[in-house]
Structure formats: structure tokens, C-alpha cells
Amino acid sequence: MCPVCGKFYFSLSARDVVCYDCLSENPPFEAHRSAGIYEGKLRETILLYKYRKIEYLAKPLAEFLARRLGDFCDVDCIVPLPSHKKRLKERGFDHILKIAKKLGRIMGIDVRKILVRNKYTLPQTGLSRSARLKNPKGSFSLIKDERYKRILVIDDVWTTGATIREAARVLKSAGYKVLAATVARDI
Ligand SMILES: [Zn+2]
Incomplete structure (x- = not known):
């Protein structure tokens, strides 16, 4: 990899x-790892968890991620990628926060929601909905917590990596060292 x-x-x-990609543009995170490829049983499990709302799947997914991460995680805080309010309402639960909390418990690392999703900001109003979704710039604000220095950002699936890059950029510009991890990677 x-x-x-x-x-x-x-x-x-x-x-x-x-x-x-990394050679042509240095990412704002130190490194990112996915536990597996977004296909087959792993993809099925994530879909059941996320859309069929089988919430107890958070635990095996977090265990799978923890096993694959091993000693990659030299961090003092886990930060879940925040979902859009509308999506949260539709889904009824914060699927990323839930995995992050299980992961935190397994690894003995604090979990803090220091990233906040912004509403779409003015410079994006000229763009179509699909273009806005592809352009996550300005998506996040930060509630800085001085107790932590090294952050692990968690998301479920890495698709283009654009959202994680933007989250990492916001954290890095606030002085954090940033690692990132996802349960699966779309290829
Ligand atoms: Zn790369």
C-alpha cells in the first residue's frame, strides 16, 4: 500500500x-489506513449497519478496524467525522461516532467530537448540489481541545478522500498532528 x-x-x-496522488499533493494528514477493501462481506456489513440500522454491528466493525490498525495509532484522541444534520436525522443514529466510541474503548483512547459540520457556506452557493458535495471546503469548524496533540480522524468509507483531507486540513491548521483511518476503502 x-x-x-x-x-x-x-x-x-x-x-x-x-x-x-500523494506525490502530486502532500496530504494534510501524516498517514491514513483502511481496514479493508470496500467490497464483499465488509461492504455488506457496512451497508447493513448504516442503512438497515443494525447498530450492534458497530462493535465488530470497530474490532476489525482496531486489529488492522495495530500500532499505527500513536494518538491521544479519536475524532469521528461529523455527519450532516439532515443525514443524522434520516439515519436516526450517528454511525461514525458509534464506531469511534467502540474503537476508543478497545484502544483505551479518548473520543472527542471536536469537529463540527458547517452548513454550506456562501462561496459554494454558485455550485450545483453535486458539486457542493464533491467540494468539502469549509465543511468543518473546530472546537479546540488543548489537552490533545495527536488526533486520529475516523470515517466509515474512504471514497475520494476529499472529506477526510478537508477535516485533516482544519485540524492541522489548528496545530494538531493528524492520522486518519476508515473501516473500508473504495477502489
Ligand atoms: Zn498515497
Whole structure:
């Protein structure tokens, strides 16, 4: 995999080579890891958890993530990526926060909601809805907590990585060291 963003490679000759994306633009996080590929049973489990609201799946998903992360997590705080208010209301539970809390319990690390989702801001009003969703700039605010220095940002699925990059950018500009992890990576 790419040692920076954790992109999976399917050739042994590419092992430990920094990927094109990370070479062309240094990401704001130190590193990102996904526990697995977003396909098969893992994808099914995430979909059941997220959309069928089978909430007890948070625990095995967090355990899977914890096992795969191992000693990657030299952090003092876990921060879940906040969902949109509307999505939270539709879903009825904060699926990322729930995984983050289970992960925190397994690893003995504090979990804090220091990132807050903003409503779409003015500069984006000229954009279409799909363009706004693809452009997460200005999506997050921060409630700074001085007790922590090294943050692990958690999300369920890495798709383009744009949202995690933006969250990491906000945290980094506030002086935090940022690692990131997702349960699965879309390839
Ligand atoms: Zn990379």
C-alpha cells in the first residue's frame, strides 16, 4: 500500500511506494489506513449497519478496524467525522461516532467530537448540489481541545478522500498532528 494514504496496490513490485496522488499533493494528514477493501462481506456489513440500522454491528466493525490498525495509532484522541444534520436525522443514529466510541474503548483512547459540520457556506452557493458535495471546503469548524496533540480522524468509507483531507486540513491548521483511518476503502 501507499505508506501515506494507505491506497492498496495489487502488485508486489509497488510495495511501499508513495502513490501518484500523494506525490502530486502532500496530504494534510501524516498517514491514513483502511481496514479493508470496500467490497464483499465488509461492504455488506457496512451497508447493513448504516442503512438497515443494525447498530450492534458497530462493535465488530470497530474490532476489525482496531486489529488492522495495530500500532499505527500513536494518538491521544479519536475524532469521528461529523455527519450532516439532515443525514443524522434520516439515519436516526450517528454511525461514525458509534464506531469511534467502540474503537476508543478497545484502544483505551479518548473520543472527542471536536469537529463540527458547517452548513454550506456562501462561496459554494454558485455550485450545483453535486458539486457542493464533491467540494468539502469549509465543511468543518473546530472546537479546540488543548489537552490533545495527536488526533486520529475516523470515517466509515474512504471514497475520494476529499472529506477526510478537508477535516485533516482544519485540524492541522489548528496545530494538531493528524492520522486518519476508515473501516473500508473504495477502489
Ligand atoms: Zn498515497
